[in-house]
Amino acid sequence: MTGNDIKRAAVKLTGRIQGVGCRPFIYRLATKYDLTGTVLNDTTGVRIEIQGPGTAVKLFLADLQDPAKLPPLMSIANLKLEKLSLKPDETTFTILKSDSAGTPTSQVTVDSATCADCLRELEDRDDFRYHYPFINCTNCGPRYSIIKSIPYDRPNTTMNQFEMCPACRKQYEDPTDRRFHAQPVACPACGPHIWLTDAENNVLTEGTEGTIERTAAMLREGKILAIKGLGGFHLACDATNEQAVKMLRRRKQREAKPFAMMAADLETIQKYAEIAAEAQQLLNSPESPIVLLPRKVDTDIAPSIATGTNTLGFMLPYTPLHHMLFAQPGIEVLVITSANISDEPLICENKVALSKLGGIADAFLMHNRDIYRQVDDSVVHLIGPNPAMLRCSRGYAPAPFPAPTSLEKDIFAAGADMKNTFCFAKGSQLILSEHVGDLKDALVYKHYRKSVKHLQQLYDVKPEIIAHDLHPGYFSTQYALSMLDVQCIPVQHHWAHIASVLAEFGHPGEVIGIVADGTGLGTDNAIWGGECLIASLTGFKRFGHLEYFPLPGGDAASKEPIRPILGLLSLIDPIDHIPEKYNDILTRIEPDEEKISTILTQIDSSLNTVPTSSTGRLFDAVAALAGLGSYNRFEAQLPMALEAAIDTHNQKYYDFSLKQAPNGTFQIDLRKTIEEIASDSAKMVECPEIAARFHNFLAQAWLEMALKAREETDINTAALSGGVFCNRYLANRTITLLKDNGFSVLFKKRIPANDGGIALGQAAIAAALQEQ
Numbered sequence: 001m002t003g004n005d006i007k008r009a010a011v012k013l014t015g016r017i018q019g020v021g022c023r024p025f026i027y028r029l030a031t032k033y034d035l036t037g038t039v040l041n042d043t044t045g046v047r048i049e050i051q052g053p054g055t056a057v058k059l060f061l062a063d064l065q066d067p068a069k070l071p072p073l074m075s076i077a078n079l080k081l082e083k084l085s086l087k088p089d090e091t092t093f094t095i096l097k098s099d100s101a102g103t104p105t106s107q108v109t110v111d112s113a114t115c116a117d118c119l120r121e122l123e124d125r126d127d128f129r130y131h132y133p134f135i136n137c138t139n140c141g142p143r144y145s146i147i148k149s150i151p152y153d154r155p156n157t158t159m160n161q162f163e164m165c166p167a168c169r170k171q172y173e174d175p176t177d178r179r180f181h182a183q184p185v186a187c188p189a190c191g192p193h194i195w196l197t198d199a200e201n202n203v204l205t206e207g208t209e210g211t212i213e214r215t216a217a218m219l220r221e222g223k224i225l226a227i228k229g230l231g232g233f234h235l236a237c238d239a240t241n242e243q244a245v246k247m248l249r250r251r252k253q254r255e256a257k258p259f260a261m262m263a264a265d266l267e268t269i270q271k272y273a274e275i276a277a278e279a280q281q282l283l284n285s286p287e288s289p290i291v292l293l294p295r296k297v298d299t300d301i302a303p304s305i306a307t308g309t310n311t312l313g314f315m316l317p318y319t320p321l322h323h324m325l326f327a328q329p330g331i332e333v334l335v336i337t338s339a340n341i342s343d344e345p346l347i348c349e350n351k352v353a354l355s356k357l358g359g360i361a362d363a364f365l366m367h368n369r370d371i372y373r374q375v376d377d378s379v380v381h382l383i384g385p386n387p388a389m390l391r392c393s394r395g396y397a398p399a400p401f402p403a404p405t406s407l408e409k410d411i412f413a414a415g416a417d418m419k420n421t422f423c424f425a426k427g428s429q430l431i432l433s434e435h436v437g438d439l440k441d442a443l444v445y446k447h448y449r450k451s452v453k454h455l456q457q458l459y460d461v462k463p464e465i466i467a468h469d470l471h472p473g474y475f476s477t478q479y480a481l482s483m484l485d486v487q488c489i490p491v492q493h494h495w496a497h498i499a500s501v502l503a504e505f506g507h508p509g510e511v512i513g514i515v516a517d518g519t520g521l522g523t524d525n526a527i528w529g530g531e532c533l534i535a536s537l538t539g540f541k542r543f544g545h546l547e548y549f550p551l552p553g554g555d556a557a558s559k560e561p562i563r564p565i566l567g568l569l570s571l572i573d574p575i576d577h578i579p580e581k582y583n584d585i586l587t588r589i590e591p592d593e594e595k596i597s598t599i600l601t602q603i604d605s606s607l608n609t610v611p612t613s614s615t616g617r618l619f620d621a622v623a624a625l626a627g628l629g630s631y632n633r634f635e636a637q638l639p640m641a642l643e644a645a646i647d648t649h650n651q652k653y654y655d656f657s658l659k660q661a662p663n664g665t666f667q668i669d670l671r672k673t674i675e676e677i678a679s680d681s682a683k684m685v686e687c688p689e690i691a692a693r694f695h696n697f698l699a700q701a702w703l704e705m706a707l708k709a710r711e712e713t714d715i716n717t718a719a720l721s722g723g724v725f726c727n728r729y730l731a732n733r734t735i736t737l738l739k740d741n742g743f744s745v746l747f748k749k750r751i752p753a754n755d756g757g758i759a760l761g762q763a764a765i766a767a768a769l770q771e772q
Contacts (some may be wrong), residue, residue: 006053006086008037008083009057011082012048013045021071022074025070025074027195035056037085038095040095041152042098043460050669077400080477092534108147110143110397114140114246114319116621118135128187138178148460150458158372159369170542194321194760197363199366214350226366228367228605231354231375235336235356239261239335241300255634256305257634260379262333263334268332276382288393291313292312292316292380295311301333315336325532341360342441358436373660383747385672394749400429401429401503401760401764402430403425404767410464411423411466412456412465412466412475413761414480415755416474416759417469418635419752419756420435420755421434425763425766439475465486465488466766467521471520487554493758494513494528496758498515510704515528515530516615518558529613530545532545544666546618547669550570551610558616561623561631566599566600579600624692627681646692647689653694654696677690698734702738710743718744720745720758
């Protein structure tokens with residue numbers, strides 16, 4: 001190559017570009033255009049040098065920036081181009097060995113569902129990976145769950161214990177092959193294998209075919225199986241066998257919380273649930289999440305899988321092992337739930353599984369590919385036509401977001417205590433972790449600390465700034481405050497909620513933030529949870545909120561709706577009038593009159609009672625008044641039942657008004673609302689009507705609050721967050737009302753509206769304040 005037309009350039013890529021077939025793609029692209037040069041992985045991304053005719057270089061760069069031409073899992077966040085001096089003697093394009101020096105900032109690639117090419121090979125009797133339950137390539141398979149350090153190369157994964165056979169190595173080293181540098185590549189001759197044991201670790205079956213057949217037979221018999229998967233163990237049983245499902249609930253100590261299911265294919269799911277086109281796309285995506293779908297009535301699904309809800313959670317097989325199991329006769333739909341006891345962390349080690357699950361599972365489908373990071377299944381639902389995350393984990397996490405500014409100091413955001421995730425901020429990106437769980441459980445807290453250290457080491461983060469919740473009693477706050485020689489920034493819970501929306505959308509200015517949530521400590525030491533904030537990443541003002549009502553009993557108030565009911569009734573009647581005036585409705589919910597008297601005494605004396613604006617506790621109270629139950633056996637059980645009961649044709653709403661407090665904040669006055677709901681409860685008005693009018697009231701109240709805020713601030717963008725907005729009806733109705741009144745509405749898609757997004761908001765706030 002000679003002449004004035006010859007160009008040489010350096011191309012630096014960042015994004016999801018390691019472990020996705022990027023380097024072989026670059027090699028093939030350079031070969032296509034007869035370019036010379038090099039490509040390599042390093043700790044920050046992929047470095048390319050290309051040399052050749054200027055027109056060929058332009059075509060190369062055009063293809064590189066066309067998302068439709070990239071490998072399925074590859075996405076480029078940033079491309080930097082630099083002119084270089086020519087190398088006249090260069091004659092080839094070469095893939096160089098990865099460079100592990102420097103500070104890791106490259107995005108970690110997420111685990112991905114088995115691709116169509118691998119599935120075809122899985123069923124090809126002439127392929128040497130026929131019926132191999134660990135078949136994968138650069139377009140699919142394990143990534144985050146097996147990686148120990150960056151860059152993503154086999155020695156840095158749990159596959160380092162398996163020496164490749166000649167056939168696998170030939171593909172691994174061939175730049176034109178789909179498995180070129182596919183780090184988990186293996187086959188029956190050299191890779192992991194499966195076997196079946198009983199609870200005492202006695203081997204029942206070895207060999208792939210026999211193990212799969214025996215597993216399927218036990219499931220058909222109504223047994224419970226522990227199945228080691230991609231990111232941990234699942235517990236499985238026949239989803240149409242009510243006795244098996246009840247036995248699983250009893251053994252797992254999961255009394256009522258809905259189970260997720262896996263079905264053989266879309267046609268099977270359609271027997272039990274409605275699948276919109278957008279949901280079908282999610283189910284078939286490489287991320288392969290659990291998708292909540294509107295349930296059909298009178299199906300063969302075991303009733304106790306999900307009671308009191310109008311949805312079912314389904315996913316499709318996403319590993320070769322799943323596909324092989326569902327190919328067995330009689331295996332059509334299974335309960336597939338995290339293998340743990342109650343809310344403990346997901347189990348990923350064989351020995352721990354036998355020890356912890358011996359009293360739950362009848363047998364264990366094991367394998368010997370180690371899981372370095374346990375990763376739960378992600379959960380998604382639809383808000384309007386858009387996917388919205390409920391639990392961000394396998395297939396989506398760790399999730400990178402652009403930082404609001406380039407950071408000089410690394411940041412750690414500790415997150416919330418419920419549905420915890422945490423976040424690191426480094427350089428130009430915010431890195432949100434996978435779902436961890438509820439930190440009140442000692443084992444989850446231990447897992448949290450371990451997870452923080454793992455992701456910190458993976459990205460070589462050295463935090464100098466720590467963002468944490470304002471509540472001093474949170475375990476996440478206490479962990480943050482235990483770190484030495486750092487600057488700590490307390491962040492109000494609901495400000496972090498709105499900041500997470502701003503971070504996801506990259507919104508630069510102020511918004512009208514509407515937060516419908518359970519609880520979060522306010523700046524006035526009250527428990528907030530129904531808030532309208534004028535907020536940016538650098539500050540917020542509390543514009544309005546739900547009227548405070550007394551909440552007695554601490555943590556018990558989230559379980560026992562009688563507590564918020566009595567607090568709400570105290571807004572409209574003197575304490576000593578309540579027992580007699582509302583006797584009929586109160587004793588339906590709590591027959592123990594002495595307990596009612598004790599709670600009222602607490603309220604009257606402000607003993608173990610706090611003022612709150614919690615939307616979540618308001619939901620609990622209304623659900624109980626509507627006759628749906630008197631106890632939350634799992635978080636938001638009664639509010640979920642209230643949503644499921646709505647008469648969607650009823651457009652009426654309960655009366656309310658906005659009032660302005662002496663401090664200038666606006667409040668949604670609940671007195672008329674509670675009077676009408678209590679009256680309907682006493683008259684035994686049907687639950688669907690109460691549910692509809694209550695939901696419609698809340699959406700209308702948030703609209704009127706937003707209109708008032710726009711009138712005073714000229715801000716026209718509304719951002720919604722908070723766990724109560726996981727309620728599809730409320731979210732859809734509120735968004736529709738706001739849009740119909742000219743608002744631009746931001747509602748999160750990539751991260752949860754619940755506390756799973758708090759850490760991202762904390763990190764974004766700390767990053768923005770660092771710039772100041």
